[in-house]
Amino acid sequence: MRRVNLKRCFLYFIILVIIFNGARIIFDNEKEDDHIFKLDFTSEDRNWLLSLKTSRSKELPTVVVEEHYEVLQYWFQAAELDFIPRSKNILLHIDGHVDGAIPYDDYSIPRFRSPRDSDEIYIMMQRNDMFLVAAVITGFIDHVIWVWPTWDGPNHDGEDWSQLKYKVEIGISDPSLCFCWMAFESKGAPWNCHIRNTTCTEASDCPKIARNKCVIHSRVVLEVISESLASSILAKEKWPEGKGLILDIDEDFFGCWSDVIPLYEAGLTQNNLDVISHMVSSLFCASSATEEAVVDRVYVGILAFIRSLKFRSCVVQNEVNQGAGCYRLIDIENFLIENDKDIISFIKSRQTTNIFCTAEEKVEGLVFQSLFHYLLNFSIEQLDLLQQLGVCLGVSPSSPNYPTDGKFHVCHGENIPNKTLVPFHMPTEEEIDFRVLRFKQIITSAGKPPNIITISRSVRDGYTPKHFSNMIESRLIDNISKTYRRMDINGVYYDANLLGGKKGWHGRSQPLVPYFLGQLGYKGLLRKFLPHII
Secondary structure, X not given: OOOOXXXXXXXXXXXXXXXXXXXXXXXXXXXXXXXXXXXXXXXXXXXXXXXXXXXOOOOOOEEEEOOHHHHHHHHHHHHXXXXXXXXXXXXXXXXXXXXXXXXXXXXXXXXXXXXXXXXXXXHHOOOOOOHHHXXXXXXXXXXXXXXXXXXXXXXXXXXXXXXXXXXXXXXEEOOEEEEEEEEOOOOOOOOEEEEOOOOOOOHXXXXXXXXXXXXXXXXXXXXXXXXXXXXXXXXXXXXXXXXXXXXXXXXXXXXXXXXXXXHHHOOOOHXXXXXXXXXXXXXXXXXXXXXXXXXXXXXXXXXXXXXXXXXXXXXXXXXXXXXXXXXXXXXXXXXXXXXXXXXXXXXXXXXXXXXXXXXXXXXXXXXXXXXXXXHOOOOHHHHHXXXXXXXXXOOOOOOOOHHHHOOEEEOOOOOOOOOOOOOOEOOOHHHHHHHHHHHHHHHHHOOOOOOEEEEEOOOOOOOOOHHHHHHHXXXXXXXXXHHOOOOOHHHOEEOOOXXXXXXXXXXXXXXXXXXXXHHHHHOOOOOOOOOOOO
């Protein structure tokens, strides 16, 4: 049996140092040229609303997206096809967060007019908390009703947030956007006016200006209502004739959690996760949610393979080892190094699309060896948790940020403790049932049927608890269908960029795992050295 030599150890060290320092191995990645960095409005996503229009169906359009900004393409297409007016619509926004940040690039967003084409809509899709202001700036929405969950109370101290109503004016203080607002029923109270600069994303954090310095172009009504009062308030709402209504729900209304918490509790550090993420993104590339799922299956298969080897190691004390003997980690690692080409070849043979970033076999081999070496350091519990999360792209392939942020990482999202002001709340099943019932009461009390319904999962970015997402979504859709007769539960459309597809990330299948283990064992790779692995 060949032992690990000093040269190979040195290569391990160099690769890990590169990864630890955040440097990237630059590959000739042919897949990047294949990715269309613009919305494809001739795709299946586009054809869904077109088919409803041409069939003259009276069905209420309902769509599920992953990232909240992805609703924009459906809102504006619905307006284009006359499902909803092209301007001055009402948004009933049921969400754990207000999503009221100003887009980074507000100069490129169509100001006070409808977007002329898909390119302008694409520019508006900058971040999950910026899409709403982008839609307001165009004039598509002029009345926002935000219903917030009571579990988010810590973010609503100070004023009586149970019911607030503001007059908002948006204009230009050449060349920047400016925002003015004041509370309804505040006779004689001064307007708060602020001008956008390059550093602020919240209007209240921007520099103050005099109201006469802001040339007003549009007026908006903003209502903020606690879920506990929403039913009674909406029942009294006066709904103007001719205005469209968008019912928009974020599944994080039911709870907000960080997937890294159980990883940290198991002893993994953020540095561990970053190292894994860098190695995986150095190996694999994807330009669609379908390819993303393929990479995740391969990665989870590798983890299952490593776990099987680690389980028979002398480090892990269990009955299997006592009965059949155990293996030193250095021998397992040597086995992996000697057979890395066969392992890579097997992975490639199982795929119908190229998911590798580089065609350089030596580079692939070195990074795979580093990945094997690194994963062997983790405990069985830690490997199990990593399998549950898998890997995913940092942002949706539909995002303008995809070229820079669309790299693979451990799929824990961006909602990380000590790096976010978002409060965490893990709901119980009973609480979800209670909030679904309250949600039904809210939409029933509104007294005005929506023109379109959009539902955002918010799983990729790490807000909605992954293991509750399927439950939340199915119960939401069921209650919506019971409220609106025109809503066909079988006609709900699922966006092509959903993380994990229609079934969702937590419900995704991993058929590659048994094939991975079985095929390697069948080929004799394992039985040659570790006969008791499988």
